[in-house]
Amino acid sequence: MRLGSGTFAACCVVIEVLGVALFLRGFFPAPVCSFSGTEHQTESPAPEPSAGAISNWTKLPPPLFSKVVIMLIDALRDDFVFGSKGVKFMPYTTYLVEKGSSHSFVAEAKPPTVTMPRIKALMTGSLPGFIDVVRNLNSPTLLEDNVITRAKAAGKRIIFYGDETWVKLFPKHFVEYDGTTSFFVSDYTEVDDNVTRHLDKVLKRRDWDVLILHYLGLDHIGHTSGPSSPLIGRKLSEMDSVLMKIHTSLLSEERETLLPNLLVLCGDHGMSEAGGHGASSVEEVNTAMILISSAFERKPGDVRRPKYIQQTDLAATLSIGLGLPIPKSSIGNLIFPVVEGKPMREQLRFLHLNTVQLSKLLQENVPSYKKGPRAASAQRPPGTERQGRAGRPSAVARVLSALLPAAPGPRSAPRHRVHLCRRNVLPVQPPVADGRRSDGADFHTALRSAVCSHRDVCRWKASE
Numbered sequence: 001m002r003l004g005s006g007t008f009a010a011c012c013v014v015i016e017v018l019g020v021a022l023f024l025r026g027f028f029p030a031p032v033c034s035f036s037g038t039e040h041q042t043e044s045p046a047p048e049p050s051a052g053a054i055s056n057w058t059k060l061p062p063p064l065f066s067k068v069v070i071m072l073i074d075a076l077r078d079d080f081v082f083g084s085k086g087v088k089f090m091p092y093t094t095y096l097v098e099k100g101s102s103h104s105f106v107a108e109a110k111p112p113t114v115t116m117p118r119i120k121a122l123m124t125g126s127l128p129g130f131i132d133v134v135r136n137l138n139s140p141t142l143l144e145d146n147v148i149t150r151a152k153a154a155g156k157r158i159i160f161y162g163d164e165t166w167v168k169l170f171p172k173h174f175v176e177y178d179g180t181t182s183f184f185v186s187d188y189t190e191v192d193d194n195v196t197r198h199l200d201k202v203l204k205r206r207d208w209d210v211l212i213l214h215y216l217g218l219d220h221i222g223h224t225s226g227p228s229s230p231l232i233g234r235k236l237s238e239m240d241s242v243l244m245k246i247h248t249s250l251l252s253e254e255r256e257t258l259l260p261n262l263l264v265l266c267g268d269h270g271m272s273e274a275g276g277h278g279a280s281s282v283e284e285v286n287t288a289m290i291l292i293s294s295a296f297e298r299k300p301g302d303v304r305r306p307k308y309i310q311q312t313d314l315a316a317t318l319s320i321g322l323g324l325p326i327p328k329s330s331i332g333n334l335i336f337p338v339v340e341g342k343p344m345r346e347q348l349r350f351l352h353l354n355t356v357q358l359s360k361l362l363q364e365n366v367p368s369y370k371k372g373p374r375a376a377s378a379q380r381p382p383g384t385e386r387q388g389r390a391g392r393p394s395a396v397a398r399v400l401s402a403l404l405p406a407a408p409g410p411r412s413a414p415r416h417r418v419h420l421c422r423r424n425v426l427p428v429q430p431p432v433a434d435g436r437r438s439d440g441a442d443f444h445t446a447l448r449s450a451v452c453s454h455r456d457v458c459r460w461k462a463s464e
Contacts, residue, residue, distance in 0.1 A: 025461060061349055063323035064339070065293065066259035069246055072122075073239055074115065074163065074182075074219035075277060076267025077227065078106045080236060081288035082306055089236035092244040093265070093290070097306075101296040103337045104306040107289040107314070109269050111280040115182065115219075116165050118268035118311070125315030125330025142169040145363045147318050149173065151210055154324055161195045162214025171392040172371045174205040175208070182216050185223040188235065193218040196242055210322070215239065219271070226275035227283075247292060260295040263320055266314070289314070297341060309335060316357075320350050326357040 016172050062336045080086060082104070094340065096102045109118055110127055117128035123146040140151075151158060152173045160166050164179030178198065180191050218239070220232045241258050243265060250261040267287035269277045277284045312332035312380070320334055334354045339347055362369045 001102070013088060032294070035104045053280060060323055060325065061320070061353075063259065063344065064295070064321045064342075066254075066257045067209055067211070067261045068264065068318065068322060069251065069261070070213065070252065070264045070266070071243060071246065072162070072212070073265070073267050074214065074216045075222050075271040076218065076265075076287040076288050077270040077283060078231070078288045078306075080218075080227075081265075082106070085233065085236060088241075089233045090240040092240050095142065096247070096292055097290060099299055100292065101294050101298050102290055102292040103296060105289045105291075105309045105335070106286050106306050107266065107309055107311040109285045109287055109311045111278075111285070113269035113277045113279065113284045114162065115268050118167070119165060119169060120144070120146075121312050122266070122268070122314050124327050125312045125332040126327070127312065127331065140168070141171055145328040145329055147315050147322075147324065147327060148294060150319065150324040151322060154322075156209040156322065157207060158210040158212065159197050159208045159216075160212045162212070162217055164296070166212065180216060182219075185220045188217040188220040188224075188231065191215075192235075192238070193222065193430065199245060203246065204252075213242075215242075219277075222271040222275040222277075224275070225270050227273065231311040251294065260293050261294075264314070264318075265290040291317075291335070291338060295341065296337070309333075316354055320353065326354060328357070329361065330357065331361065337408070416434075 035098075044071075081090060081093060082097070086097075097104045109121065112128075120128045120142060121125070123142070124144050126144065148158065148170050158173060159173045159177075160170075160174045160177040161180050162180055163177075165182065167174070167177055167179040177196065180194050182191075184191070195213055195215055202208070218235050219231070221229055221235055225231055243263075247263055249261060254260055266289040270284045270287050271277055272281055272283050289311075310332060312330065313335050314332065315330045316326045316332045317338055318324075319330075319336040321338065334350055336347075339350050363396075406427070
């Protein structure tokens with residue numbers, strides 16, 4: 001039976017429409033609500049890995065910081081801070097980077113490098129889709145699990161000043177806010193003054209836990225004049241003075257608190273040589289991120305190139321710092337230098353929290369990650385199942401092995417191992433303070449003391 005030309009054409013049109021619909025469905029996925037306020041009270045962040053573990057294992061660790069201030073400078077390209085412009089126009093920030101109690105990073109933002117998707121990535125730890133480029137013009141309420149929603153559910157008092165995109169994403173989360181419009185790009189003065197004018201009063205108050213500031217002036221200068229404009233230097237100097245005011249205020253307040261405070265300086269995206277953003281050039285995706293706290297060890301003064309991290313790592317780090325569960329959809333890793341000054345047992349606990357969250361995310365979204373080991377086990381000959389299980393790390397162990405830090409050093413340095421439940425073996429590189437590797441004896445002794453003497457934690461055992 002031969003089809004008529006009209007019928008054939010209609011079938012082709014239907015197939016094309018279905019193909020386009022399937023493509024759009026995958027390219028622009030619908031937002032999914034993954035969190036409700038009641039989950040914070042009932043969720044166990046990490047199940048007991050073995051019998052005999054103490055009850056504290058199923059509870060979240062206490063916060064690491066008393067207050068957290070996030071100073072987000074729109075379009076803060078990495079070389080604006082770590083390059084010649086930073087040395088010239090941001091002397092206080094440069095001092096903190098080189099000699100202060102801080103950790104400096106180049107945070108990579110994934111495209112699209114537009115403000116609203118970048119805010120979502122910072123707070124959820126996930127990668128927004130390209131549909132967010134359109135939603136950037138009229139941001140809807142963020143339904144995905146995120147740090148702000150978790151903090152509010154935990155009773156944290158959050159104050160925000162700056163880009164009104166935050167107010168649209170989190171309409172009922174702030175106890176106090178003042179939004180500024182981001183689309184009048186010719187204004188690069190008043191848009192920042194409306195943020196800074198609140199600082200003198202709010203820094204003297206004690207009725208808040210998280211303060212978020214989003215400055216737009218630098219981005220507006222880029223759109224109108226480009227990154228080589230002399231206005232860039234003036235704006236960087238202004239931001240440097242704001243950072244100094246916040247930092248000195250937090251330091252003076254710590255005399256009355258038990259925990260240190262944390263100041264985060266970061267950008268949402270970079271700036272192209274033409275002054276815009278949105279694509280994937282190096283200038284647009286690389287942005288500065290500096291974590292400042294008296295809890296960090298002061299540097300000896302040697303200047304090193306900041307390490308590269310993913311922008312999504314901030315969500316997991318803020319969650320640990322505030323004593324909150326890590327957002328369910330976060331793909332970020334804990335920024336380990338933040339906790340490397342803690343006892344070994346606490347470091348392992350933080351890594352375990354991050355590991356369990358990532359393992360659950362993989363099991364929910366990657367079928368082969370969940371079914372692969374079981375399928376392989378079913379195909380083994382009888383009598384070899386026990387041996388095979390002993391040689392393969394568990395799902396949590398495989399994720400944890402990717403999170404454990406490895407410090408660079410000579411090849412002759414020995415590699416020690418940590419056994420999970422006496423079976424799963426993970427390599428551990430023994431770092432020391434100067435960035436090199438020692439012979440590992442001190443690290444091995446400390447690790448054994450931390451994990452073998454606390455068998456009520458998770459049956460961790462260091463190899464002899």
